[in-house]
Amino acid sequence: MPPLNRCLPALRRIRLANATFERSIARQTPRLPALPAYALLPQRRWQHAATASASQETSNEDEAGQPTPSKQIKYTSDSYPDLKRDSRFKQLDEADVKHFKEILGSSGSLIDGVTQDAQDDLEGYNADWMRKYRGQARLVLKPTTKEQVSGIMKYCNEKMIAVNPQGGNTGLVGGSVPVFDEVVINLGKMNKIRSFDEVSGVLVADAGVILEEADSYLAERGYIFPLDLGAKGTCQLGGNVATNAGGLRFLRYGSLHGNVLGVEAVLPDGRIFNDLFTLPKNNTGFDLKQLFIGAEGTIGIITGISVHCPQRSPAVNVAYFGLDSYEKTQQAFREAKKKLGEILSAFEMMDGAAQKLYAKANGAKLPLEGEYPFYCLVETSGSNGEHDEAKLNDFLEHVMGEEIVADGVVAQDETQVQSLWACREGISESSQHFGGVYKYDLSIPLPELYDLVPATRQRMEDEGLLDAEDDAKPVMDVVGYGHMGDQNLHLNVVMRRYDKKVEAALEPWVYEWVRERQGSISAEHGLGLAKRNYVGYSRDEEMIKLMRQIKQLYDPNGIMNPYKYVSGG
Amino acid sequence: MSKLRILVPVKRVIDYAVKPRVNKAQTAVEKNNVKHSMNPFDELSIEEAVRLREAKKPVEDILAFSAGPAKCQDTLRTAMAMGCDRALHVVEEKQELEPLGVAKLLQKVVEDEKRNLVILGKQSIDDDANQTGQMLAGLLNWPQATQASKVEIDESDNVTVTREVDGGVETLRAKLPMIITTDLRLNEPRYASLPNIMKAKKKPLEKKSLKDYGLDVENRLKTVKVQEPPPRQGGGKVEDVDGMIAKLKELGAL
16 A cells, blocks of 8 residues: 555644643643633644545534634725725525525525524635635535536626635635625535546546545545645645645646646536546647636636646655755755755745744644754655665765754654644644734745845834734734745744734735745735735736736626736726 | 663554555555554653663663564664664564564573663554563563653662553552563654764664574464454434434434
């Protein structure tokens, strides 16, 4: 059987949860008990998905069933007062609900907040997981077939009802939740794997299949899904493709634009876009499916995909380093490419603050004894364990000998592989553990990649917004980490609470900083609502005009995921 | 206080995170092309031995020991990377040793190497026998403390071991020499650091065979059949509260 790589994260979570639980009891720090009990559990979101893996809509319902936090999330319409509901869109009435019920029949399901009170049930579909955005949808539809989706869209297009397609709702830019009263079309019930070819490695699946489930399915057959990311236990394939997610395997397997061979989608007028091609080559005209990859549900709803999946590597090694400077980190990356060549499958960078934050939020111990300003995680995967080990040893000896890395550890077993990955994957959750987070996901040329983090910290200090200890200041810390191999930095401003002053100090300052360096203001998270007004920092006017023409062509009524993406000013 | 000469036996087992599969012939667990690592309880033994040294106890040396195929040397290198000083490998390619065979072998090693403290994992996660430490104590006629969650050694060679028992803890005291087996709460094993992995390559690893010890370790047990546990029955879903009540009645729960 193939080694399970990272497809058994449940164990790690149990360990982490146990450790946190025990620690939180052992030493009652003044801050922790103030938080609601569920906040102590690290990665609680994934945990839900892991425990409720029987079917994916349970994971969604779990979200709805989570203990309601003491502080309500502000409505998006309140936090963005410049956004006005488009009056062209129809307000839902009883007749609409009746019609949708007919379309869905007995197989699909719907949460009706139009004719009755369903506030609690709707909450999980209205609120995003960062607790930053909250829509006011009163109707959630969960179709089970593309025909149902088609029927829904046709009706919505005729009646001018705005819709918000939704997958696992793990997006980071507010693209997956409604802004006003758009109808949520949740793909969670379309969760079947349609076919898998064991020779070519082509997987055809419904859009609502959870990424981790797809990957486990493939693992049993010796294959791997070419995408992996922290939210894998909840996010869905359709959403991954719609947002062109990048993630941890990008360095090795490349973008979804290359791996996705076919897309099946429903257009806003109900037509079915059927391009579920399963062969790698197809040079016959415009490659229209590419438009849906990364369109964030603005020109159609993806209902199925075909993906080319690579062979799973049986031998996986993970090393974790401490380094003295960012220059050394770059050197280590260069050496990794040189010495590890084709077996290098991930090169992740974390700064010291990010690792301290992870340790603090999870009550975890870091793998290295000393403290370093930078940490790297290097993963190799290949087909021959001994061959890989020889290469890795050569690399390790070299970087230690040349004093490129100051200290490091190598995972000796699968459990350690998972704990080391947790140090990287757990940062995102940890950064919002203390109240909130402003996240920026940026492409920046490698030599300057990290400069933004100290610059941001300086700016927060200059504005008097940051203090590590003083609870009166909204910002607790500024941390940087990311996919070094992909020149992709995640800048997280760790908040005690959301504060408009911080946002004003960050935006558009961060975007200007990135534009000056010819970077991208959104490397893999997309635009959604958060970045709709900032596209111009990465694309010129002509490009944006062309994008809007495409939107106009596919969705003339503008009912698909409105107010977001390229609709901004 | 006498110098501590510690023996830490380690076993190479299927990785803790890998789900074992029974082979087609139902005679054993499939071991080919499966990731192997050090038995997690043995990691605790090494960690405890190394911590004794770090706590400035007079540790003369820590010897890691393993018996089995050539691959065990990887495990021994890991043990040395974690802090053992040297390693002894009894190469045995064909036969899988049983707890009694291992205990007899360890008895010889203890005598040969003049050990006065043996720290073992309480059990290996593949056989779950939980016997080797106890058998070794019997063969040597030494005191034993199994399933240790805390170990203290004082100036006059008194070893105080706290062990977890149902509903509480039990504290035992005995004088060296002694056998201790480790349990999960004893410590948190360290990662093998890069410099230590490098150093471990240069540490001595001695190879011997069963013959060198003139031992008869013939297996006494025969595995009749190995079977997977019956698959867990999936749960069912009900539409609403009425459906649930009906289901519970059907099952006789109401």
